[in-house]
Amino acid sequence: MVALAILEVRNVSRHFGNLAALDGIDLSVDKGEIIGIAGPNGSGKSTLFNVITGIFPPTKGEVFYKGQKIDRLRPDQRAAKGLVRTFQANVLFRDGTVLDNILRASHLQFKANSWQVFFNTPANRREEREVLGKAKEILDFWGFSTVENVMASELPHGDQRRLGLAVAMAINPELLLVDEPVGGMSGGERASVVEHIARLHNEGVTILLVEHHVQTLLALCERLIVLNFGRKIADGVPRQVAADPAVIEAYLGSEEVA
Amino acid sequence: MIFVGVVLALAIVVPFIVPTPILTYLIPALLWAIGCMTWNAIARVGQFSMGQAAFYAIGGYASAMLTAPASFAYGGTVTLIFQWPVFVGVLCGGIAAAIVALIVGTITLRIGGLFFCIITLAFGELLRIVALNQPPIFGGGNGITVNAPAIGNWVLSGKIPFYFVALGAVILTAVVISRIDKSRLGRTFRAIAANQALAAHAGIQLMKYRVIIFTVGGFFCGMAGALFTHYLRVITPTVFGFTESILILLMCAVGGYYSAVAGPILGALVLSPVGDYLTSVLQGGKPFVFGIVVLLVAFYLVNGLVDIPTLVRRAIVKRRKSTVTA
Amino acid sequence: MAPLIVWLDSIIVAFTIIMVASGLALVFGVMGILNWTHGQLYMMAAYVVFVINVQLGLNYILSLVVATAVIVGLGILIEKVFIRPVADKGFLTASVVTMGLLNVFLGVVTMIYGPRERAIPIPIEGKLAIGSTFVTWQRMTVLIISVLSLIALYWFVNRTRAGLAVRAAAQDKAVAGMYGIRVGRLFVLVMAVGSGLAALAGGLLGPVYSLNPSIGARPLNMALFAIVLGGLGSFKGAAVGGLILGFASVMGAYYIGAWWELVQFLLIMVVILFRPQGLFGKPLGRVG
Numbered sequence: 005m006v007a008l009a010i011l012e013v014r015n016v017s018r019h020f021g022n023l024a025a026l027d028g029i030d031l032s033v034d035k036g037e038i039i040g041i042a043g044p045n046g047s048g049k050s051t052l053f054n055v056i057t058g059i060f061p062p063t064k065g066e067v068f069y070k071g072q073k074i075d076r077l078r079p080d081q082r083a084a085k086g087l088v089r090t091f092q093a094n095v096l097f098r099d100g101t102v103l104d105n106i107l108r109a110s111h112l113q114f115k116a117n118s119w120q121v122f123f124n125t126p127a128n129r130r131e132e133r134e135v136l137g138k139a140k141e142i143l144d145f146w147g148f149s150t151v152e153n154v155m156a157s158e159l160p161h162g163d164q165r166r167l168g169l170a171v172a173m174a175i176n177p178e179l180l181l182v183d184e185p186v187g188g189m190s191g192g193e194r195a196s197v198v199e200h201i202a203r204l205h206n207e208g209v210t211i212l213l214v215e216h217h218v219q220t221l222l223a224l225c226e227r228l229i230v231l232n233f234g235r236k237i238a239d240g241v242p243r244q245v246a247a248d249p250a251v252i253e254a255y256l257g258s259e260e261v262a
Numbered sequence: 263m264i265f266v267g268v269v270l271a272l273a274i275v276v277p278f279i280v281p282t283p284i285l286t287y288l289i290p291a292l293l294w295a296i297g298c299m300t301w302n303a304i305a306r307v308g309q310f311s312m313g314q315a316a317f318y319a320i321g322g323y324a325s326a327m328l329t330a331p332a333s334f335a336y337g338g339t340v341t342l343i344f345q346w347p348v349f350v351g352v353l354c355g356g357i358a359a360a361i362v363a364l365i366v367g368t369i370t371l372r373i374g375g376l377f378f379c380i381i382t383l384a385f386g387e388l389l390r391i392v393a394l395n396q397p398p399i400f401g402g403g404n405g406i407t408v409n410a411p412a413i414g415n416w417v418l419s420g421k422i423p424f425y426f427v428a429l430g431a432v433i434l435t436a437v438v439i440s441r442i443d444k445s446r447l448g449r450t451f452r453a454i455a456a457n458q459a460l461a462a463h464a465g466i467q468l469m470k471y472r473v474i475i476f477t478v479g480g481f482f483c484g485m486a487g488a489l490f491t492h493y494l495r496v497i498t499p500t501v502f503g504f505t506e507s508i509l510i511l512l513m514c515a516v517g518g519y520y521s522a523v524a525g526p527i528l529g530a531l532v533l534s535p536v537g538d539y540l541t542s543v544l545q546g547g548k549p550f551v552f553g554i555v556v557l558l559v560a561f562y563l564v565n566g567l568v569d570i571p572t573l574v575r576r577a578i579v580k581r582r583k584s585t586v587t588a
Numbered sequence: 589m590a591p592l593i594v595w596l597d598s599i600i601v602a603f604t605i606i607m608v609a610s611g612l613a614l615v616f617g618v619m620g621i622l623n624w625t626h627g628q629l630y631m632m633a634a635y636v637v638f639v640i641n642v643q644l645g646l647n648y649i650l651s652l653v654v655a656t657a658v659i660v661g662l663g664i665l666i667e668k669v670f671i672r673p674v675a676d677k678g679f680l681t682a683s684v685v686t687m688g689l690l691n692v693f694l695g696v697v698t699m700i701y702g703p704r705e706r707a708i709p710i711p712i713e714g715k716l717a718i719g720s721t722f723v724t725w726q727r728m729t730v731l732i733i734s735v736l737s738l739i740a741l742y743w744f745v746n747r748t749r750a751g752l753a754v755r756a757a758a759q760d761k762a763v764a765g766m767y768g769i770r771v772g773r774l775f776v777l778v779m780a781v782g783s784g785l786a787a788l789a790g791g792l793l794g795p796v797y798s799l800n801p802s803i804g805a806r807p808l809n810m811a812l813f814a815i816v817l818g819g820l821g822s823f824k825g826a827a828v829g830g831l832i833l834g835f836a837s838v839m840g841a842y843y844i845g846a847w848w849e850l851v852q853f854l855l856i857m858v859v860i861l862f863r864p865q866g867l868f869g870k871p872l873g874r875v876g
Binding site: 305310369370372373376377379380381383384385387388391392395504505508511512515544545546547548549550551552553554555556557560561 | 622670673674679680681683684685687688689690691692693694695696697698699700702703801805809812813815816820847849850853856857860861864
């Protein structure tokens with residue numbers, strides 16, 4: 005039985021002027037996998053995410069999601085199909101509370117049109133209640149129930165990043181691209197994040213995880229891909245990849261090896 | 263809510279207790295307040311329009327052309343004489359402006375940001391040039407003279423009736439803008455303004471919402487422009503230009519951005535009468551005083567005039583605290 | 589084939605637009621804000637020239653130099669007092685402050701000199717024969733000085749260390765800071781250069797066209813359009829945009845007459861539609 009590849013990146017390159025941030029990347033992700041993406045700074049990890057979610061089109065190659073070519077779709081259209089990402093920087097809506105952030109991210113769950121919203125019809129009010137309920141469940145899952153009405157910008161750094169993950173969950177991902185979720189966190193926070201991502205994965209979300217922290221990668225990922233200078237230099241079982249001489253050489257001199 | 267009720271009651275009573283000349287300052291202030299509310303609403307989706315006055319112009323000209331008396335023959339180019347009732351003209355002015363806003367918005371809001379700023383500015387200038395250089399249809403430099411609004415046979419030619427028309431328009435605009443702001447639409451706008459990339463990745467169609475608020479804003483500006491035209495009984499190419507678009511922005515800045523309705527209205531009610539008075543007294547006084555006020559507010563009263571009650575409250579609390587500890 | 593004068597005027601207008609646009613682009617590129625007083629600097633330089641050349645009767649070139657010096661000083665003052673405190677508070681706040689200043693300058697000049705148009709006698713007399721037409725020395729002076737100043741600008745941006753700092757800061761302010769370029773000094777520098785260019789343009793064109801307090805709006809608008817056309821981050825873009833607009837405005841007025849402004853606006857809209865980042869700008873991320 006062939007598992008359906010939820011994401012296929014075919015020979016994708018992305019150039020900025022003369023610089024090839026991505027150079028002939030081939031990547032295939034099956035539904036239900038949890039895959040790690042590693043590589044030194046500047047290896048193209050962020051650019052890969054940006055191309056997959058639609059911020060930049062690839063200069064060469066194609067991206068397929070659930071069997072459909074998505075290169076012409078905007079990020080919001082891709083999100084509507086279940087392709088969701090988190091951000092490494094600029095993670096939240098800083099002018100709102102914790103609850104506001106989740107509600108705004110729940111946008112796709114609302115079906116009422118603008119007129120119904122404007123006149124606040126019973127249908128609209130019912131929807132607001134339902135979505136509010138789901139939002140509170142999400143907050144509870146991530147442990148934010150007690151700080152619902154705290155301004156997102158006032159949360160400690162680690163909590164802000166976890167809120168970013170909660171925000172992504174509100175968008176109903178089928179494929180979730182997680183961008184460096186544990187940066188700057190303490191051991192306890194990291195463990196919590198790892199546990200929650202694992203739970204999301206168990207609920208059926210396919211996950212692509214970019215991360216520097218090796219332990220996190222090894223703990224979560226079934227498969228590990230390593231990029232260097234925009235090219236894929238390794239793709240396989242995490243422990244084998246970590247021992248691959250090409251990978252070690254790529255990291256030589258950089259401080260990301262934990 | 264009580265506060266709103268008090269203000270409303272005051273607003274209704276005002277024309278009967280103040281001398282009529284004051285109304286000459288109040289009526290334009292009310293009409294500018296409409297534009298300010300729309301500018302503010304567009305700013306709350308993260309875009310800065312430098313062309314709201316242009317929509318006043320569109321509304322004004324549309325209404326003028328549709329309601330102009332028989333003596334204005336479109337320079338002989340068009341034989342149809344519409345001569346529609348004024349209130350229909352005003353409505354059509356709003357619709358015309360909304361349609362233009364829809365078109366311009368769809369083209370320019372794709373890029374947004376500084377480009378949008380400058381294009382809306384260019385657009386305003388363009389309209390002025392077109393109106394100035396095409397006399398037959400638009401009346402050229404002299405513009406188009408129109409009638410006062412009328413309901414049936416009752417002509418609203420006095421200041422007091424017109425004050426209520428303007429007040430009604432302001433209330434209508436305030437209710438709509440406020441309702442949008444409090445609803446999920448407003449929440450979506452705030453998301454877009456706070457973090458465009460995150461909003462898009464959350465499935466929010468940026469263009470759709472920007473165009474919606476820009477078009478709604480255009481409608482109300484068009485309506486206000488048409489009302490202005492019928493108040494002044496004439497529209498010329500110079501009345502609604504780049505300068506006025508800047509003044510709308512400045513009124514919003516002085517009043518305060520953070521409130522959807524109170525700030526813009528306050529800013530307009532304060533600056534517009536001051537400006538009109540200064541123009542009649544001293545050439546150049548208006549821009550000078552406006553500029554000074556804006557600078558003072560920007561440096562010392564960062565959240566605008568709307569913030570004053572909060573600041574006063576805080577000052578009182580501080581003083582009470584210090585007397586208690588002393 | 590349009591007469592020589594039209595070509596000459598096209599070049600003159602194009603170069604002066606480039607001067608004003610470059611000044612604006614310099615400030616925007618390095619400080620990230622739009623200086624709305626830029627047009628008023630142009631206007632006030634023209635008035636200074638008027639005062640010194642016409643009212644005091646002194647030499648025109650001298651009045652140009654004085655005007656430029658005064659306006660550069662004013663520009664530096666504006667930067668230190670009004671812009672520096674709000675430079676990190678966002679585009680809107682800085683815009684509001686500079687728009688307030690715009691009005692203050694407009695008001696002051698109107699109050700002192702009145703809103704009426706003033707006729708300025710042509711400062712430089714005489715004509716030069718070129719081929720079968722005559723070109724006034726006035727025009728030639730404007731042309732020569734604008735060319736010289738643009739060459740100086742090019743040399744400054746591309747061949748001096750300060751210019752390198754400017755280009756670095758335009759790319760990435762944080763990076764520039766790391767290389768030891770004092771960002772504060774840089775701000776003052778670009779304001780000075782930008783103001784100087786605007787002042788020269790104003791002093792040169794004041795006598796040629798007309799003098800009233802509102803003449804600052806047009807150069808500002810044209811500069812903005814040039815920048816939009818050419819692309820935001822790019823000085824080259826401002827130059828090309830200025831060239832296109834300069835020629836379009838003069839040639840357009842000559843051939844098409846009053847409708848050329850509509851054509852110009854449509855041109856800008858079309859360019860934006862198909863190339864949102866302008867002719868030379870960096871590609872924008874496709875988020876919206």
